[in-house]
Amino acid sequence: MTELLSAQQMRDIEKAAMDSGEVTGLELMERAGQGVVDAILAEWPELQKGKRRAVVLCGPGNNGGDGFVIARLLAEREWAVRVHLFGDPAKLPPDAKVNHDRWAADHGVLPMTADDVFAGERPDVFVDAVFGIGLTRPLPEHVARALDVKGMKAWKRAHEIRRVAVDCPSGLDLDRGVVPSDMEPDDPEADPWPRTLNVAELTVTFHTPKLGHYLGLGPGLCRKLAIVDIGVGPFVPERAMVGMHPDSERVRLVAPTFAGTPLRPRMWPMSHIAKSRGMGHKFDHGHVIVFAGGVGRGGAARMAARAALRAGAGLVTVLCPPAAVIENACHLDAVMLRALAKDQALAEVIDERVSGFVVGPGMGVSEWTRKRVIEVLGRRAEGAAHRDPIVVLDADALTSFEGDPQTLFAHTHGRTVLTPHEGEFGRLFPDLSGPARAGMSKIHAVRAAADRAGCIVLVKGPDTVIAAPGGGASVHAAAYGREVPWLATAGAGDVLAGLIAGLGAPHTSSEAYAMTEIAAWLHVEAARRFGPGLIAEDLPEQLPGLFAELSG
Numbered sequence: 001m002t003e004l005l006s007a008q009q010m011r012d013i014e015k016a017a018m019d020s021g022e023v024t025g026l027e028l029m030e031r032a033g034q035g036v037v038d039a040i041l042a043e044w045p046e047l048q049k050g051k052r053r054a055v056v057l058c059g060p061g062n063n064g065g066d067g068f069v070i071a072r073l074l075a076e077r078e079w080a081v082r083v084h085l086f087g088d089p090a091k092l093p094p095d096a097k098v099n100h101d102r103w104a105a106d107h108g109v110l111p112m113t114a115d116d117v118f119a120g121e122r123p124d125v126f127v128d129a130v131f132g133i134g135l136t137r138p139l140p141e142h143v144a145r146a147l148d149v150k151g152m153k154a155w156k157r158a159h160e161i162r163r164v165a166v167d168c169p170s171g172l173d174l175d176r177g178v179v180p181s182d183m184e185p186d187d188p189e190a191d192p193w194p195r196t197l198n199v200a201e202l203t204v205t206f207h208t209p210k211l212g213h214y215l216g217l218g219p220g221l222c223r224k225l226a227i228v229d230i231g232v233g234p235f236v237p238e239r240a241m242v243g244m245h246p247d248s249e250r251v252r253l254v255a256p257t258f259a260g261t262p263l264r265p266r267m268w269p270m271s272h273i274a275k276s277r278g279m280g281h282k283f284d285h286g287h288v289i290v291f292a293g294g295v296g297r298g299g300a301a302r303m304a305a306r307a308a309l310r311a312g313a314g315l316v317t318v319l320c321p322p323a324a325v326i327e328n329a330c331h332l333d334a335v336m337l338r339a340l341a342k343d344q345a346l347a348e349v350i351d352e353r354v355s356g357f358v359v360g361p362g363m364g365v366s367e368w369t370r371k372r373v374i375e376v377l378g379r380r381a382e383g384a385a386h387r388d389p390i391v392v393l394d395a396d397a398l399t400s401f402e403g404d405p406q407t408l409f410a411h412t413h414g415r416t417v418l419t420p421h422e423g424e425f426g427r428l429f430p431d432l433s434g435p436a437r438a439g440m441s442k443i444h445a446v447r448a449a450a451d452r453a454g455c456i457v458l459v460k461g462p463d464t465v466i467a468a469p470g471g472g473a474s475v476h477a478a479a480y481g482r483e484v485p486w487l488a489t490a491g492a493g494d495v496l497a498g499l500i501a502g503l504g505a506p507h508t509s510s511e512a513y514a515m516t517e518i519a520a521w522l523h524v525e526a527a528r529r530f531g532p533g534l535i536a537e538d539l540p541e542q543l544p545g546l547f548a549e550l551s552g
């Protein structure tokens with residue numbers, strides 16, 4: 001998989017490269033600027049010919065330094081280039097200063113106000129090199145106005161202006177994927193709509209994407225990502241190979257790529273999906289139990305069950321209250337059904353071979369649900385040769401512990417997966433959610449939650465974050481061409497819970513964390529395959545075709 005870096009990790013890599021003596025900061029800046037120019041010409045080949053116009057906005061740090069390189073390289077192509085600087089040239093960091101001075105030796109540098117920027121002739125390319133990984137606070141008002149897409153209306157035929165962001169659209173925090181603003185998050189007087197908007201058509205980043213490119217507002221503002229290799233790969237600290245278990249230091253992007261290079265789906269995810277390899281008896285593929293709610297409330301469990309069966313579990317059984325048996329029997333065929341009376345012990349109706357559970361969808365928030373969760377978590381494997389069942393806790397299984405999450409965390413084990421949406425997450429981790437999360441990234445919050453809960457935590461969203469105790473974390477983003485707004489539909493979360501259990505239940509499946517990542521990816525792929533109009537029931541039905549394509 002591809003690693004997503006924090007700003008500090010990127011700085012450390014750059015420093016290691018420079019400390020090695022093999023490359024200077026100035027050379028890295030030149031490669032960065034050249035890479036941006038190449039990316040622009042690759043994205044819009046029509047720009048390769050003719051004398052074009054560019055406006056380059058440079059900031060007070062090395063992002064601005066990249067901007068001066070870009071301006072020079074475009075001018076060398078005989079483009080008419082206008083440069084606007086925010087900040088004092090005398091205070092630029094050394095490499096940026098060198099490139100500023102090279103540019104200023106034969107060209108002008110204009111101030112950065114909206115009036116100055118939008119006054120000149122309409123450019124073909126508008127380059128934002130104001131702030132990159134060094135952003136520490138909200139944009140000054142006049143800089144935000146100079147970067148505002150609405151300002152471009154001052155130029156006629158504005159749609160032909162190609163907006164390019166160097167590292168990120170300035171104002172985006174690349175660790176968190178948020179645009180910091182001076183407003184207090186819960187200030188009722190605050191205008192909920194930002195007055196300015198800086199969005200790119202192409203964002204060019206260096207070495208590997210940063211966290212904020214995939215979190216929160218990042219994908220919406222960056223729109224399209226190009227990655228430039230600036231040759232710092234050899235200076236990336238040796239860490240454990242990206243394997244099955246997440247490395248505590250690194251955050252990985254859940255996608256069929258390795259270090260930015262596409263992987264064949266046979267390598268990932270198919271090589272981890274038990275039913276796609278070898279032979280086996282249905283019991284080898286595991287048995288998943290899904291708890292259902294009372295009469296009229298079984299739909300969520302049935303969808304989770306069907307997803308588990310399609311994902312590869314050998315057997316799936318829905319357990320429901322006796323009164324709901326007829327309702328469920330009318331809907332289920334391949335999925336089996338058993339009645340479980342309120343006070344009946346689980347051991348009376350299921351055997352030890354059960355290797356996966358889904359608890360929560362449609363169960364209701366109640367003391368009974370709490371008891372069942374604790375009972376399921378108590379079913380541990382005996383002996384080193386066996387492993388604990390995978391236990392996916394979703395929806396009401398989480399909400400039932402609101403106000404008393406410690407009781408839940410006292411029973412979780414390493415093969416427990418909590419799959420809250422943001423609301424459910426807030427009920428279990430109020431101090432890591434909502435306004436309390438201000439300043440903290442979703443990654444940080446979910447990592448802290450996984451440590452506290454002692455199990456895997458997956459927080460759903462267009463940016464799904466998964467973390468394991470000890471710091472390992474992944475981001476799965478339905479972004480950059482994989483957007484599936486139609487996946488925000490009732491029951492989609494129940495299907496995800498079923499997918500995780502169905503993928504993780506086979507006795508030969510990879511570890512729960514890896515299967516959780518794959519489930520998040522397949523869930524979105526299934527939605528993409530179906531397209532708009534999707535309802536949750538459609539998701540499991542996409543799996544056979546999807547598996548066939550991935551194996552092809």
Ligand SMILES: NC(=O)C1=CN([C@@H]2O[C@H](COP(=O)(O)OP(=O)(O)OC[C@H]3O[C@@H](n4cnc5c(N)ncnc54)[C@H](O)[C@@H]3O)[C@@H](O)[C@H]2O)[C@@H](O)CC1
Binds near residue numbers: 029032061
């Ligand atoms: N780190 C690396 O490996 C490389 C970095 N390069 C470029 O360098 C950039 C990072 O450079 P820097 O660390 O200098 O950071 P930036 O250029 O992003 O910004 C840092 C400067 O902006 C100021 N600042 C931050 N937020 C502000 C705000 N809201 N208002 C006013 N001033 C603010 C800081 O005090 C600092 O002076 C990267 O984004 C990339 O474009 C490239 O040249 C290639 C290599």
Ligand SMILES: [K+]
Binds near residue numbers: 128169170
């Ligand atoms: K920028």
